[in-house]
Amino acid sequence: MKYRWLALIPALLLTTTAATSFVSAQTEHDSKQAVPNLTVAPGLQATLFSSEPQISSPSSMDVDSQGRVWICEVVNYRASLRDITTRKEGDRILILEDTNGDGKADKTTVFYQGNDVNGSQGICVLGNKVIVAASPNVFLFTDENNDGKADKKELLFKIAGGEHDHSAHTSIFGPDGKLYWNFGNSGKQVFDAAGKPILESNGKPVLDNGKPYWGGMVFRCNLDGSDFEVLGHNFRNNYEITVDSFGTLWQSDNDDDGNRGVRINYVMEFGNYGYLDQLTGARWKTPRTGMHEEIPLRHWHLRDPGVIPNLLQTGAGSPTGICVYEGSLLPKKYQGEVIHSDAGPNVVRAYPVKKDGAGYEAEIANIITSEQDKWFRPSDVCIAPDGSLFVADWYDPGVGGHRIGDQERGRIFRIAPADAKYVFDKLDLSTVEGAIAGIKNPNLARRYLAWNKLHALQEQALPLLEELYQSDNQRNRARALWLLAGIKGKTGEYVSRAIQDKNSDIRITGLRAARRYKQDVIPYVSQLVNDPSPQVRRECAIALHHNKSPEAPALWVKLADQYDGKDRWYLEALGIGMDEQEQKFLTAWLKQAGDDWNTPVGRDLIWRSKIPMAVPYLVKIIEDPNTEQDALPRYFRTLDFIPGKEKNTAVAELALLKEPENKTRETYIIAEAISRMPAKVVMQDSKYKQALTQVIDSSRGTPEFIKLVEKFKASDYYPELVAIAGHAGKSQTSVDAIRAALSLKQNALIRKSLENKADTEKEQNQKLDLIWALGSAGHNGANGILLKIITNKEDLLVDRREAVRAIAKSRPGAHALLDLAEKKDFDPQLKQTVAAAMSSTIMKDVKERAARLYPAPPTKDNKPLPPINVLASIKGDKLDGRVMFNTKGTCAKCHIVNGMGKEVGPNLSEIGKKLSREALFESILFPSAGISHNYESYTVILLSGNVVNGLLVNKTDDAITIRDAEAISRTFKMDDVDEIIQQKISLMPADLQKVLTQEELVNIVEYLTTLKQAQPIKKASR
Structure with missing residues (x-):
């Protein structure tokens, strides 16, 4: 056991309660229970x-x-x-x-x-x-x-x-x-x-x-x-x-x-x-x-x-x-x-x-x-x-x-069932009858041996396999069919019989057997193409996957004609059937459909095809006033999968859409279209610039506004970017806005905003939020602005302290801060703020340098924690634990419970169902012992020297997105990245107990054990 060293603890060191609980825990986990x-x-x-x-x-x-x-x-x-x-x-x-x-x-x-x-x-x-x-x-x-x-x-x-x-x-x-x-x-x-x-x-x-x-x-x-x-x-x-x-x-x-x-x-x-x-x-x-x-x-x-x-x-x-x-x-x-x-x-x-x-x-x-x-x-x-x-x-x-x-x-x-003893006959492969008994057995190891024996016997096994195929048990029939179709010279006969069977599962098995034994599936699909079972027709579509027969497109069209416009399973089977031959198959269907293509079935087939020839049809669907606005995202999404100039031309056309009867719908279409256009094309054409202005104006205050202003360098809106950073609170929107402003080299505009006098508490809080956003942006352009605040003794102390916390989030910023801390004229009022900021860093070089200036503080109550099994035996106060979780800044800072908190680490809404009390303590006290997959910490080193630590949200050939410990995501172009390092330690702090007493820690775990049911999931919509 992981904690077997506990056996070495002298009994006298355990309190009566702890010792009793320890024995109780051992009994609880005894195999007798x-x-x-x-x-x-x-x-x-x-x-x-x-x-x-x-x-x-x-x-x-x-x-x-x-x-x-x-x-x-x-x-x-x-x-x-x-x-x-x-x-x-x-x-x-x-x-x-x-x-x-x-x-x-x-x-x-x-x-x-x-x-x-x-x-x-x-x-x-x-x-x-x-x-x-x-x-x-x-x-x-x-x-x-x-x-x-x-x-x-x-x-x-x-x-x-x-x-x-x-x-x-x-x-x-x-x-x-x-x-x-x-x-x-x-x-x-x-x-x-x-x-x-x-x-x-x-x-x-x-x-x-x-x-x-x-x-x-x-x-x-x-x-x-x-x-x-x-x-x-x-x-x-x-x-x-x-x-x-x-x-x-x-x-x-x-x-x-x-x-x-x-x-x-x-x-x-x-x-x-x-x-x-x-x-x-x-x-x-x-x-x-x-x-x-x-x-x-x-x-x-x-x-x-x-x-x-x-x-x-x-x-x-x-x-x-x-x-x-x-x-x-x-x-x-x-x-x-x-x-x-x-x-x-x-x-x-x-x-x-x-x-x-x-x-x-x-x-x-x-x-x-x-x-x-x-x-x-x-x-x-x-x-x-x-x-x-x-x-x-x-x-x-x-x-x-x-x-x-x-x-x-x-x-x-x-x-x-009760009283069902563990007894069974011995497998006998010396006779065909014994092998047949083996192939009927529910145990896969027996069926493996029986299959190989019967397959090796070939026609010698045929009479009894035929008898099994004629039985009433459909699963035994299927097993017999696989073997009968594997007898040399008999494949076509048994596949032909199977696809005419009254049981749809046997018909499916017959078609699968044809593929298994490398038969030409076209004759069989031709017989099954109008089968009353959609499941059989599904298998027909799958059988056409990568089939180059000249008859394949016409068969696929017949299958497509029987699609009801609702069954997603059937639609995806059709998609599998036309894979790598989408243009050939879709052309055959459109030729047959003619002017009647614009139906629920036709729209779905075009949506699923994801090919350039579908683009003009998608444009017609999007422009069609009968297409409900709720359906529009679906068709724009499929455009994302289509490469080439056809798509680019189409979105350019949609960006100029005029629909006087439905301005809301028109604005949505233009926004989706123009966001997919190259910035250079838009900004060099007055028609597109006018459309862009319309979209930006309609998206004020939203994440889309920030993306559009940054992508298209819409300078008229730069002041609004900075305003959003201060008005959106400590949020992803605030960070995205200030990062966009920094990327657009609007440092002077940001400094001007920070120099404005705050006359009200609300304005002061907005200023602090702007400083926080600068530290969370992961942009080196922020450090000069923050250093000016830190060193300007005329600025409010509350602003300077916030600037300290902000600049300490990046490696260049942290070292710049330590440079200041080593100077004799460094403001002593900021010393504790710097020490606190340095104590939570995970950057090794920063931590080592800071340790010489600011030794680590002792635990909260100066008491060592007992072993985990003793902690686990102590009953906590779940109500107090809930308060601690949400107000202490220890857990809700990085974890969500039923929609509350920040999304940094795993969602804990059902953690009490997944982890035992012991495992919860271990996760808190030794987080790096078991980092959940996809929650590994990464360090991104930029060519500029800046460093960002956090969880990997996304990585493509062009960009990487990291979510930091405050649930802020930062995206960097790969051209700006020098190195990406996966950390062996958890992003979760390893010394969390230093801000908790033993009682507080136990209470938090008690609360976590109650988290077993999250909010209900809504049913999937199409």
Whole structure:
């Protein structure tokens, strides 16, 4: 355990209360309480299959054909990041076996141990071969003599992203005989064992660079790694992929922590899933036209053309293992459904789905929860040969995020109806009948062995496979179909039979089998193109992806004609079908539609195409008075994805739009259009300048006003920029305005504003806000203005102190301040202000220099804090903690709770659901021990010598945006950047306790534990 040193503390040092609480905490986390602490759904019972000391920290699990449980045990999780190696010999891959039939593991075998599998995030058992994802490697182990020990280790794939839990995850054997797996957004690129880049059939590398792929990806390949395909991309941290018997893919994806955007996806093949802007690679926080107001929906770029909808959004969480339950032991409501573990909210859920047009809709059905013990961290779920559900519990006070709080405990649970013993027949592959029984089994390891046996038998297996195909169980029929279509010479026969089946899922499986076995899909799509099922037609569209047949455009047109103008799943399938052939396919549809193109269907097809030939149609849609104003952002947004002179000409035309009947609509269109035009073009033409003036005048006081004045150098409005900086309070708008004024070299105007006498309290506060904005702007031009205020003894002391705090935010400014502090004539009235400003800096050179002048102050009450477990045992006052959180300037300064606070670090609205009390204390006292992904601190060094520290909001080839500790974002052109350094320490101060007493700290944590429910999410709109 992370705090095992506590055992060395003499008992006499503990108070009676602390000692009692310590014992109570130990009892609470005892494995004897593991099952009682669970709440299990009706009709099911949990039993403890294994626990500590037999195992600890299981991150991933599989159940083999013999019913043995394999786990990746990761006590060395992120050891290289934490500079701590708990087990010097390395992490282990264990086999847990119940040899006496009592439902509990009584035998443990170490299959493999080594530092090369530290922090493994995936295991897949395929007979005597085992695939282990231990980024940056995906290994293939072989047990050549079946003794439960790895005899051979081979490299299957190499991942570019290094050791990270946003990298490679579990592999799974598909019903088509293929291997499915994925990596998260740290994966970056896939290489083969020899280090050569993996290429798809089109010759493109599997690379996260936007050409065309971004972020996390889903893959399909042969078991030897050949015939590699990317099936989906632009995920954040898609932890595990699963596939059902029909070949349908399901997956979860984690949001940027704290944004309540965790999602479950039906993975439509070849789709873009919207984590990053497909055009620029920008993150979801970057403003864009038409984005959702609600962050959980805005998070996935759901309104951008080419983004697949989410099946379900589940709020806050840390999603982990997933499977499809295709057994019959569990109650019927779970049969055929996705089952998923989410370690954050301590829950294992099912997601019963219903078909919804070309896609699906889902609901949530909890299987296991744990309100009593928040250390329950379900990390994986698997199906055993008897149909029971196994759940791996990493058991930890926190949830990943590069930290581990408990390295001694871990549990494996078996979930089944009461009195359902863990018994099943032995797999017999010596006969065709035995192999058929294996292919019908819900356990994937058995199905792998049976599939390979039946596939090898070819026509010898045909009679019994045919019998299975004629059965009533549709999932067994699908499994038989994949094998029947794989018999040499029989592919066409069985695909033809399947696409005429009365069951739409079998028709879909037939078409997928045609693709699997490299058949010409055009004849099959021709037969299915008018299928009554939109799901079948969806698969037809996907089958046309990159198909160069001369018949493909006409077939696509027939599919498009059956689009209802509402079903986004269907529209995106059409988009996938015309990918890289948009002009050819859209031309065919427009030729047929003629003058009747301007319908909801036609508008959607044009919006989705994102090609230059769509521009004149988009202009007509925007200019059409029947186009509602609420719909206009959608069409302007798709223009952003279209390159070339056609788009530039179009926005220039729209910038001169005159619509006397609807001035509001006209102004919006002109504003959107002119903001997309080059400044030089606008300022050299009187017509555009007049339009620009109209737009600027109508946008006064808004962020758009600042952007337009800065972009077009509209000098008549410069005084208003400075005025906004003083009138907008301490806000992003204020900073943006003063930064624009500095960039436009309006230093004299700013100085004049600061020299004006403040006659009222309001005017004085506006002056202070302007000084604050100068310090927050990240612009060296501010330092000269601030130094003049600091050294001018005739200025008000309150102004000079604010200037000290402002200038200390930049490296050149801080050193200039220290230069002054070393002079004998430095105003002593500013000494404490300088000391306070220097105490919070994270710039090492500044900190070292300041320490000689201003030694660090002692803790608030001069008392050392007790160990974390003792702190965690103390009951705090949640009401006082709430007041401290919001008024002390410790937490709300950087974190949002239900809309209140500043957005610097993660949103804490549901932190009490995600972190235990111990983990909350650790996050405050040792923030750099586990920095959340995408909340790493960066230092940007500019060519000017200025330095900015903060969180990376966005980075493109042209610019970088950093959000500092006051939630102010600063954007710098890459041409002005000298170096970008990712910090190893958290942006959160490491000495927060110095401003708190122990009681205040405990009260804040008590309050944080109550934060378990944020504001409700509005339903997504189209």
